Each structure stands twice: as C-alpha cells, then as structure tokens.
Amino acid sequence: MVQDQSSVEQATARPRVRMADIARELGISKAAVSYALNGLPGVAADTRQRVLDLARERGWHASSSARALSGARTGVVGLVLSRPTDVLTAETFFIRFLAGVESVLNRSGGSLLLKVIGDHPELEIATYERWWGERRIDGVLMVDERYRDARVDAVARLGVPAVLCGGPVKAAQLPCLWTDQAADAAIVVEHLARLGHRRVAHISGPLEFAHERGRRRGVRRAARDRGMEVTTVAADYTGPQAGEETARLMRAPEPPTAIVYGNDVMAVSGMGALAEAGCRVPEDVSVVSWDDSALTCVTRPTITALWRDTPAYGATAARLLLDLVDGKQPGPVQVAASALRERDSTAAVR
Amino acid sequence: MVQDQSSVEQATARPRVRMADIARELGISKAAVSYALNGLPGVAADTRQRVLDLARERGWHASSSARALSGARTGVVGLVLSRPTDVLTAETFFIRFLAGVESVLNRSGGSLLLKVIGDHPELEIATYERWWGERRIDGVLMVDERYRDARVDAVARLGVPAVLCGGPVKAAQLPCLWTDQAADAAIVVEHLARLGHRRVAHISGPLEFAHERGRRRGVRRAARDRGMEVTTVAADYTGPQAGEETARLMRAPEPPTAIVYGNDVMAVSGMGALAEAGCRVPEDVSVVSWDDSALTCVTRPTITALWRDTPAYGATAARLLLDLVDGKQPGPVQVAASALRERDSTAAVR
DNA sequence: CTGAAAGCGCTTACAG
DNA sequence: CTGAAAGCGCTTACAG
Numbered sequence: 001m002v003q004d005q006s007s008v009e010q011a012t013a014r015p016r017v018r019m020a021d022i023a024r025e026l027g028i029s030k031a032a033v034s035y036a037l038n039g040l041p042g043v044a045a046d047t048r049q050r051v052l053d054l055a056r057e058r059g060w061h062a063s064s065s066a067r068a069l070s071g072a073r074t075g076v077v078g079l080v081l082s083r084p085t086d087v088l089t090a091e092t093f094f095i096r097f098l099a100g101v102e103s104v105l106n107r108s109g110g111s112l113l114l115k116v117i118g119d120h121p122e123l124e125i126a127t128y129e130r131w132w133g134e135r136r137i138d139g140v141l142m143v144d145e146r147y148r149d150a151r152v153d154a155v156a157r158l159g160v161p162a163v164l165c166g167g168p169v170k171a172a173q174l175p176c177l178w179t180d181q182a183a184d185a186a187i188v189v190e191h192l193a194r195l196g197h198r199r200v201a202h203i204s205g206p207l208e209f210a211h212e213r214g215r216r217r218g219v220r221r222a223a224r225d226r227g228m229e230v231t232t233v234a235a236d237y238t239g240p241q242a243g244e245e246t247a248r249l250m251r252a253p254e255p256p257t258a259i260v261y262g263n264d265v266m267a268v269s270g271m272g273a274l275a276e277a278g279c280r281v282p283e284d285v286s287v288v289s290w291d292d293s294a295l296t297c298v299t300r301p302t303i304t305a306l307w308r309d310t311p312a313y314g315a316t317a318a319r320l321l322l323d324l325v326d327g328k329q330p331g332p333v334q335v336a337a338s339a340l341r342e343r344d345s346t347a348a349v350r
Numbered sequence: 351m352v353q354d355q356s357s358v359e360q361a362t363a364r365p366r367v368r369m370a371d372i373a374r375e376l377g378i379s380k381a382a383v384s385y386a387l388n389g390l391p392g393v394a395a396d397t398r399q400r401v402l403d404l405a406r407e408r409g410w411h412a413s414s415s416a417r418a419l420s421g422a423r424t425g426v427v428g429l430v431l432s433r434p435t436d437v438l439t440a441e442t443f444f445i446r447f448l449a450g451v452e453s454v455l456n457r458s459g460g461s462l463l464l465k466v467i468g469d470h471p472e473l474e475i476a477t478y479e480r481w482w483g484e485r486r487i488d489g490v491l492m493v494d495e496r497y498r499d500a501r502v503d504a505v506a507r508l509g510v511p512a513v514l515c516g517g518p519v520k521a522a523q524l525p526c527l528w529t530d531q532a533a534d535a536a537i538v539v540e541h542l543a544r545l546g547h548r549r550v551a552h553i554s555g556p557l558e559f560a561h562e563r564g565r566r567r568g569v570r571r572a573a574r575d576r577g578m579e580v581t582t583v584a585a586d587y588t589g590p591q592a593g594e595e596t597a598r599l600m601r602a603p604e605p606p607t608a609i610v611y612g613n614d615v616m617a618v619s620g621m622g623a624l625a626e627a628g629c630r631v632p633e634d635v636s637v638v639s640w641d642d643s644a645l646t647c648v649t650r651p652t653i654t655a656l657w658r659d660t661p662a663y664g665a666t667a668a669r670l671l672l673d674l675v676d677g678k679q680p681g682p683v684q685v686a687a688s689a690l691r692e693r694d695s696t697a698a699v700r
Numbered sequence: 701c702t703g704a705a706a707g708c709g710c711t712t713a714c715a716g
Numbered sequence: 717c718t719g720a721a722a723g724c725g726c727t728t729a730c731a732g
Binding site for chain 4: 028029030031032035041042043044047066068069070071
C-alpha cells in the first residue's frame with residue numbers, strides 16, 4: 001500500500017535533461033547549445049530559437065554546480081546575521097532589509113544564502129571563509145558594523161567581494177553604504193528643541209555597533225549646540241532593559257522631559273514603564289523612536305519615529321554587491337536622509 | 351595610490367588549494383586524499399592524519415560545486431516566504447522559525463537558501479522548480495500551508511524532497527509538522543470561559559491559510575461547547591485592519607467582552623482601538639493574542655498570549671527534512687502543545 | 701590499502 | 717557560424 005503510493009510519485013519524477021540531450025536531439029554540438037542558451041554569439045538565429053524552444057519544452061535547467069565549476073558565477077549572495085534571537089525578533093529592521101535585498105536578487109535571478117548565528121561575531125568570519133572557500137557565493141553583504149570591525153580586514157584577506165552596510169572605513173576601499181547619523185540625530189533633537197524640551201535622554205542600542213556610537217555622538221553634539229542637557233545610556237534593544245533604564249531615568253532628581261529610544265520595541269516598552277511610573281505620554285514625557293515600523297502606529301499614543309526606507313537600503317546594498325561582483329568598483333554610497341514621522345508621543349513641554 | 355592599496359589587498363589573497371595539490375605534495379593519489387578528507391575507509395590511519403593536517407594548514411575547502419556535480423548533496427535547504435513585506439514585518443514568527451531552522455543547519459554544516467517574494471504564491475512553485483532543476487538545494491521547507499495547497503502536488507511532481515509545516519495532508523505521504531489547532535483554541539476559549547465571558551470575538555488571520563481555518567473552526571466549536579456566543583472575522587495580520595475590525599465589533603448592540611487576535615501586532619493595535627473607543631482593557635474587554643512575542647510583554651497592560659516554542663518548531667522541521675534527504679521516511683510529527691501565558695489583558699467579566 | 705581513470709554537466713578557447 | 721576537445725575539482729567503482 002505504501003509502496004503503491006511511492007511508486008506513483010516516483011513515476012512522475014522526470015529524468016534530468018542535459019545540454020548534451022538537447023544537442024543530440026537537434027543534431028548540433030554542445031557548444032552551440034551552450035551559446036544559444038547563454039545568449040552568446042556563435043549560433044544562427046534559427047538554431048538558437050530551436051534550442052531555446054526545445055530547452056523550454058524539456059524543462060531544462062542549467063546545473064548550477066556544473067556552471068560554477070567551469071568558472072561562472074554562482075549567483076548567490078551570502079548574509080550572516082549574528083545577533084541573539086530575541087534581538088533579531090525585536091528588530092524589524094532585518095526583515096525589511098531582507099525584502100529589499102531580495103527584490104534586487106529576484107530581478108537578477110540571484111539567491112540569498114542566509115546564516116543566523118547567535119551572538120558570536122567571530123563565527124561570522126569563519127562562515128565567510130567557508131562559504132568563499134567552498135565557492136558557494138559570489139560575495140557577502142555585511143550588516144551591523146562594529147567598532148573596529150574585524151570583518152573589514154577579514155574579507156580583504158580572503159579576497160571575497162563584500163559590501164559593508166556602514167562605514168565608510170578609512171584605509172579600506174570597501175564599498176559601503178553609510179548613513180549620516182549626525183544629521184539624523186539633529187533631526188530628532190531639533191524636533192524636541194522646538195517643542196521646548198531642555199532635558200532629554202537617549203537610550204541607545206549597544207555601543208559595540210558603530211552606528212549606535214555615531215548616533216550617541218550626534219545626539220550629544222546636537223543637544224549641546226542647542227543648550228540642552230542630555231543623558232545617554234545604552235541598552236540591548238530589548239524591551240525589559242529599556243523599561244528598567246526608563247524607570248531609572250525617571251527616578252532622577254531632574255528627570256528628562258523627553259526620551260529617545262534606539263528602536264521601536266524599546267520605545268514601546270519605555271512607554272509602558274513610564275505609565276507604571278505615573279508619567280503620561282506626551283503630557284509629562286515625550287517619546288521618540290529611532291526606528292519606524294508597524295509598531296509605532298499601533299500603540300496609544302502613536303509614537304513619533306525616525307523613518308528610513310530600509311527596503312531601499314537593502315536594495316542598494318545588493319546592487320552595490322552585484323556591481324562589485326561584475327568587476328565594477330562601486331564607491332561609498334550615502335544613504336538618503338531620514339524623515340521624522342511626527343505622531344502623538346511628542347508634545348510641547350509644559 | 352589607489353593601486354598601492356589594491357596591490358596590498360591582492361597580494362594577501364591566497365590561490366585556491368585543491369585536493370590534487372595535497373595529493374602531489376604528499377606523494378599519494380587524489381583518491382586517497384578524498385577518502386581521508388571524507389572519513390571513508392581506504393587509507394592508512396597515519397596517511398589520513400597527514401592529509402587532514404596538510405589540508406587544514408593550507409586552508410583547503412572542498413569545492414561545493416565539484417562535490418555536488420559528482421552526485422553528492424549540496425548541503426543547502428531552500429525556503430520561500432511569500433507574504434507581503436508588511437506582514438512579514440508584523441509577524442515575528444518567521445525570524446524565530448528561521449533561528450530554529452538555522453540551529454539545526456549550523457550543526458549539520460548546512461546552509462539556508464532564502465527567497466522572499468511578495469504576495470505571489472504561484473512564484474513559490476516556480477522557485478522550487480528552478481532551485482531543484484539547477485540542483486541548488488537538497489530539499490525545501492514549506493511554511494504557510496494554504497487551503498488546497500498547490501505546493502503539495504508540485505513537490506511530488508518535481509520529486510524534490512519537502513517538508514510541510516502544516517498538514518497532515520491525506521493522500522500525500524509528505525512529511526509534515528502539524529499543530530492541533532482545536533486543542534489550542536480550547537485552551538484560549540476555556541481561559542475566557544473561566545473568567546465568565548459569554549460573548550467573545552475572534553479576529554483571525556486570512557482564511558486562505560489552513561491554520562487560520564483550523565483555529566476559527568476550533569474557536570467556534572469550543573465556544574459552542576461552552577454555551578458562549580462567538581463572532582469571527584478575518585483580517586490580514588496587520589495593525590490597521592485589526593484596529594478597524596475592533597472598532598466595528600465594539601459598535602455592535604451587544605459587543606464582545608473578550609477579543610482573541612490572530613497575532614501580536616493585531617492584538618496591540620486592537621488595544622489601541624479599544625482605548626480610542628473608550629473601552630478599558632481588561633476592565634471592559636479582555637484581549638488575547640494567538641502569538642506570544644517580545645511585544646506582548648511590553649505593552650500596558652501586558653497581553654495574555656498563546657505561547658509556542660517556535661524555534662523548536664523550526665528545528666524539528668529542519669531535522670525532518672535532513673532525515674528525508676538522508677533517505678529516511680519521517681512520518682508526520684505532532685507539535686508540542688501550546689501554553690497560555692496569562693497576563694494583565696484578561697480578567698473576570700464584570 | 702592504493703592508484704589510474706572515468707564521469708558529473710557545464711564553459712570556452714581553438715580550429716575549421 | 718560550428719564542432720571536437722580540454723578543463724573546472726571533486727567522487728567512486730575498478731584493478732592491483
């Protein structure tokens with residue numbers, strides 16, 4: 001009985017069709033078939049068409065390994081995410097970034113090789129080494145730039161094409177996508193300054209990330225320039241820590257009248273902590289999230305947030321990498337400016 | 351100057367080491383090297399050790415394409431996500447599922463080939479066909495089982511090893527992971543019944559998904575069994591729709607005293623809509639989320655939610671697929687029961 | 701236990 | 717424009 005079912009299944013699985021089969025059936029050489037299928041010169045137009053038609057009819061697909069073995073591209077781009085699962089979950093950044101990367105790869109017929117490792121950045125370099133050593137990929141996309149990021153030297157040493165989502169890194173001509181964190185910080189701080197806030201706090205993400213350092217520096221400078229007091233603390237992107245830090249801030253003798261959170265989950269959690277501390281948002285404290293997402297529109301009050309086109313960011317990164325793999329030398333690209341979405345969580349100080 | 355930098359980089363990129371190099375250097379045959387490196391019998395223990403040592407020293411990596419071309423596994427598992435980006439963003443399910451899949455693949459040395467396509471399920475089958483046709487993958491993991499899912503026949507026709515996260519599907523011996531949605535529904539409804547609720551509503555996800563149908567059926571039956579009134583509506587997993595449906599429900603002559611939401615983002619959004627409608631949670635309306643996540647602990651009130659071990663779910667799926675690829679015939683696996691995390695959003699009806 | 705050899709399915713100079 | 721042939725880097729029977 002079980003046998004019956006399985007034989008039905010196997011009967012329908014067609015045998016693999018190779019270029020040689022098509023060549024034989026058409027009475028031409030394998031080379032001609034290869035040229036025709038790859039759109040190269042070297043075949044008569046009508047021959048090419050007959051090849052294409054038959055290949056389609058037979059359901060031919062190029063063997064990716066045979067192709068790669070003869071020196072062609074693999075058409076695969078590698079991406080390693082090395083953050084704890086709870087942070088990956090909290091950060092909607094990644095899935096939006098992924099969607100952008102994929103939109104470009106889908107158009108070019110490429111695919112993404114993904115590895116999610118825990119909080120082990122050192123395994124990231126090992127993964128690049130293996131993937132590149134096994135020639136599984138054409139290049140890698142690197143996210144989450146770290147302070148003194150070891151990956152910069154590693155990809156140069158390995159010779160694997162790479163794009164850094166971050167930077168620019170001096171003394172390394174690594175194609176990169178950099179965001180002007182100081183400008184973003186100024187947008188946020190200016191918004192609060194206009195509302196009359198003089199004491200603000202910034203609960204950032206971990207300072208091991210280069211962009212968090214840049215943001216903290218930017219917030220401090222922008223606040224100082226406007227004569228505001230600023231407190232900065234770092235949290236781990238998750239709700240619980242953000243809640244604790246918020247409670248601690250509000251216990252100070254002179255608590256802030258506005259708090260900027262490094263991402264959306266921390267902002268939501270912070271609002272919860274504020275409610276528990278008896279502070280109303282925005283009447284007593286204004287709240288800003290450095291990340292905009294589905295979340296920031298869904299809470300009450302809705303949350304003022306810094307919006308970036310993250311899918312476009314991912315798409316640009318993928319495009320840079322494909323160019324690099326194609327032998328072009330893409331320079332650093334500056335990411336489009338962010339925009340503040342003003343919602344109900346920020347108001348004039350009383 | 352630019353040349354200087356690039357020559358430095360290129361000088362450090364080592365040439366590729368092949369098995370033949372190792373064989374030559376050690377004065378043995380390529381076959382012996384292959385046996386040694388693959389842990390097969392056919393080489394003396396000391397020869398094997400010398401091969402392993404030299405391979406490590408030289409930084410040898412097997413060419414994945416050469417290996418695959420000679421008939422071996424690719425070590426790659428395929429996964430296609432075909433949902434709109436805003437839904438992927440809203441659903442933390444995917445990233446937790448991914449983390450579980452990866453934990454197994456990392457242990458087996460495998461990798462994940464990922465494709466994120468928009469809301470185009472038909473492209474999913476085309477992707478399987480191409481991946482399998484190109485022999486890029488050993489098999490696929492299928493999520494988001496649909497009503498009369500076309501993929502079930504497609505993978506059988508293609509002959510690609512596949513595991514369905516859903517099912518079981520009668521008349522197809524497809525390895526699957528199935529969840530007892532009726533049991534989960536009973537847990538949720540029983541909790542509300544105990545609190546004295548007699549009129550409940552269920553805002554589910556889209557009914558094209560088999561699990562959403564199962565949940566709706568389960569909720570209806572469990573409610574009827576307990577003599578409760580139940581209203582069910584379907585939304586699209588995103589915040590805005592959930593908010594609208596919530597508002598509509600509360601405008602009814604006899605509004606529900608408890609609402610069950612299909613995921614966490616809808617639950618949060620629903621709470622916002624309830625607040626705007628002047629309903630207090632949990633005093634006037636209790637709220638339950640069918641998904642537990644970082645979000646449900648971070649709102650005020652925190653949200654009672656159905657917890658499942660999603661990473662374990664992903665891990666089991668990956669393990670089933672690896673077994674299938676290995677020639678075993680894994681049967682259907684029933685997923686461990688869910689657990690209700692009781693928080694502040696549910697209370698006794700007044 | 702070891703070696704010589706064929707084969708996987710492509711690509712790509714090289715002759716014609 | 718076309719064909720015969722070598723090569724990519726492995727695996728795996730098959731002799732010894």
